[in-house]
Amino acid sequence: MTEPSTGVEDLQRLQQDAVGYFLRAANPDNGLIADSSREGSPCSIAATGLGLAAWVVGAERGFLSRGDAALRTLTALRFFRDSSQGEEPDATGHRGFYYHFLDMKTGRRVWQCELSMIDTAILIAGVLTCGTYFSAAEDDEREIRALARFLYERIDWPWAAANGPVVRMGWKPKAGFLSYGWEGYSEAMLLYILGLGSPTHPLPAASYGAWTGSYQWENLYDIDFLFAAPLFIHQLSHVWIDLRGIQDEFMREKRSDYFENSRRATAVQQQYAIRNPLWFKGYGENCWGITAGLGPGFAKQRCEGGIERQFYGYVARGVPFGPDDGTLAPWAAVASLPFAPEIVLAAIQHFRDAHPEVLSADGLLTSFNPTFDTGAGNHRGWLSPEHHGLDQGPVALMIENHSSGLLWRLMRECPAIVTGLRRAGFRKGWLRASNG
């Protein structure tokens, strides 16, 4: 194996391209950010949360001025303050939560989508990032801090548990709560920590125990880790929360921590790709990244070896038990950079050398599938026609965490995160010294 030649400049380029997505996808009038680059895409509140954090990174890196970043942030935060909250079917939110998708212009609910607890958490994480970063005495930065606090404290987290032990995944105006809740290790750690940290409407401490009660500690490919199949699950909470060296009860029992766990989960991805049990094209030591995201679409094709393959559109792909249709998400590999830089840098180099088409000027492609035959007569397979905020955000932010730890540092100063972690039972490490 040759040493990866991916360097600091390459990472900065990737990061700048990723931040560029948010610059292109934002509506300057209300601060909302489009879910994807597809024409007519609605706003995703999660993409907006990632975008808010991207303004902070962009300002630090000089991709935009601090004043511009503050203005963009203020526009978005004022919108969320002023937008409609209530039970009407086209409101922007309810009880401090927001609908998953909003109209880019009006900011009202679209697609009959659900009021989303996890996407609200991602939005609020971005809001709190800005509320911590913009700490100057100027009026606009002062207003950002006040709005961030207002929006966070307005959220009625216990309501989202619907009198049950765990937070529900969503709510709809007529149907009420979706029947299933956040159980099993997932990106919902961010949601629970923010919910537990609320000074106004905190989740009961027992909710965290109810959530971790469905964890699965597995030994797979001789690697012990807290199991979750899609790679992004092992990344999303780490965008904001510095989980290095701090432990909750579960990790104390396992003598590990969530950061180390994500390092192992990244290694599992690599091991799976080396084994390539379903014989997909391209998979290998430096070519992996199997996660939730867009695919070629729901179709069947008879491939080499007489294998009839089922392909999918947008699904939560994962390892080792799928679904896996040969679709790879290079961004997901990049977002593991802080955990396992040695294998991620080699993967980035491989994507650049063997699949240059996935590195466009508009950022890393959402996904590609070398196995899928598009009928175009080339061997590149399927390439995602669009970019997604949910992909570009982790690229921009995790490169920053790898390089400077900026977001982790900021959020270690955020009382919501510190209180939430403590109420979830986290101890040791930086929490010991934190006054947050």
Added chain:
Amino acid sequence: MSEPGRGELLPNDPCDAELLANVRPADWTNPQPAQSYNLVVLGAGTAGLVTAAAAAALGARVALVEKNLMGGDCLNVGCVPSKALLRSARFYADLRHAARFTGSAPVPLEVDFAAVMERMRRLRAHISHHDSAQRFRDLGIDVFLGEAAFADRRTVNVSGVKLKFQKAVIATGARAARPLIEGLAEAGYLTNETVFNLTERPRRLLVIGGGPLGCELAQAFARLGCEVIIASQEPYFLPGEERDAAEILADALRRDGIDVRLNTEVTSVTSRGGQKLARLVNDNQEATVAVDEILAGVGRAPNVEGLNLEAAGVEYDGEHGVRVNDYLQTSNRRIYAAGDVALERKFTHMADATARIVIQNALFWGHKKLSSLTIPWCTYTDPEIAHVGVYVKEAREGGFPIKTFTVPMSDVDRAVLDGEEDGFVKIHVHEGTDTILGATIVARHAGEMINEVSLAMVAGIGLKTISQVIHSYPTQAEAIRKAADAYNRTRLTPFLRALSRRWLAWSR
């Protein structure tokens, strides 16, 4: 078609005629009752047959009463016919994937549905000899065909005669629960009690329920050429099973061409122009599907009606059945219950296991407990999904630190060579030990493989010992030893590894 009835077999069918001759002989004459019986068994399904045969073999005077068909659900409308159907369906599925094994294009193929069903009936009739009324009479048992009802705490009435007992066993089983869906009964639907009477393939089939029955038959009918929609109110199939297993199953059903509708409720059914229109609601969105038949698999209801259990002082309710303690004793200490009528887990092998407990506890002052049983179960989809012991969540709720050793079937040579890589072996141990607490296996032959883990659990064998057991190569069950080997490797701590390296360096 109206609501399905029970025990209706095909008229004028030679196989069903043979079956009936065994399990419900038309010319049967009930024997003269004895003055008193050691044991009266109500119900001649698996639990009743096992109880009666074992008791008689031990010298007990036994009466066995059946109001319908000897052999119960398992033989007549359950495991036996369904597995015959599943085998044919699996064959057609393999043919469709011929190119994977032969390199040539799949053979164009017409499913002979009537022949598949005829094969099922023939095999069922063949197997029914074992459960026949004649065979049980030959075992020295007084077999009564007729409806039983308790007259008092020590007497059962059957067709006008009284059977006095020292002990009795209620083993009347369960039946398909009736779904509460507007218009369904009027439109007509199938259950496991009627679906095996089909002789013509429905072109379009809606399966209601994502439990074992719904999943198995949805896949079988899809493989036999039906356009199948399966609707389940739950977010995953097989509620209670491990989520990975349920997701692999959903994926497999989709690959078989089934239209999978999870989180979906069937709210009403109407009949129009010879077809059934079912209204489905998912996520507050309504859709109507048109099908030719509807199969309901929404659970089982215990057969407690008509037994006059009140007269015997036996407590029960319509949902959970006869109430029993851990010794399978009812509120009348002379009366026990076994099998589906009293158990949450309604499996044939549970009926068998509880019958064995009842024999010891009712006739020999035994103290065998239901809670001490190690019970595996399996859903016979393709791949099969088998489980034994605890689930991870149960263990964590109980405060057990639990660790899972996972081996994907794609890491097992024989599974790769067989083209059967879907699935896994997951063995759960008490962390820090090799004590097996449970296991889930998803594999084409998971039902066979789980037995090794069950044996280990009952015998108190841990993963350390399993890793020392030589498994034939290449077999799919080798996955179990691979899990044990993975456990063994975790015993090699960094300290031991360093020690080993130093020793070997010194030995050079």
